[in-house]
Amino acid sequence: MANSPEMRASDADRDRVAAILREHTAQGRITMDEFNERLESLYSSKTYGELAKLTADLPDVDLRNRPAKVSPAALPDSRMHPGMRAAWGAWATASGINWVIWLIVSVTSGDLVYPWPLWVMGPWGVILLISTVLGGNRHQRHR
Template sequence: MRASDVDRDRVAAVLREHTAQGRITMDEFNDRLEQLYQSKTYGELARLTADLPDVDLRARPAKAVGSASPAPKQGMHPGMRGAWGAWAAASGINWVIWLIVSVTSGDFIYPWPLWVMGPWGVILLLSTVFGSGPRRT
């Protein structure tokens, strides 16, 4: 039976996984990949992985015992950290502009940056405190 492009892509992903796990070398991977895209039937595709164990591409690889990888971070969602960073940058720029204008004019100017950072900061604070936190998948 003839294989489709999706079937070839699936076998290519399996070959990439075996290469990443060290079962086949890069040269073998390149040779098999070349044969893969010339294959027309399921039988030809099966021959490319016949000497390799089955791989579940959905399963995550097990961590090595005693590995030096850091523990997963607990804390704020990366998007929320980005939002706080944008708020801090915009607030800082506005305060610098206010300070320059105040110093060069010689008069105390109303601190208008409070109106920029205040409402935005309150919304971010409420989102951080009462938000749903990182989603687990």
């Protein structure tokens, strides 16, 4: 039995449309602002007709047969686990902020202050380095 536009939609129907909207956002068809607007409308929608209006201007997406992702081996920096890349990014950001604070204090005091950011970035960096080297590609072996 076909779903008529007046029939009430379920939470599962709304979740399916949300997944379709996420895929269209990932593919660049809609912006994040449009995605957020449509998502607000989505969760206030009550019928299949209201759900259909949210994706009427978008092509059909088969979420089961999505385009193949680029092989991790094809990307030079993708050998590192995403969590480890995020940890290195956090380390670099915190280190940079500490060095900027150190520089501001040194310039405003008129004298070079002891380089205390080394105590922040040193131990943290050593732990990250050891984790990166010894951790290797453990996540790829378990696949």
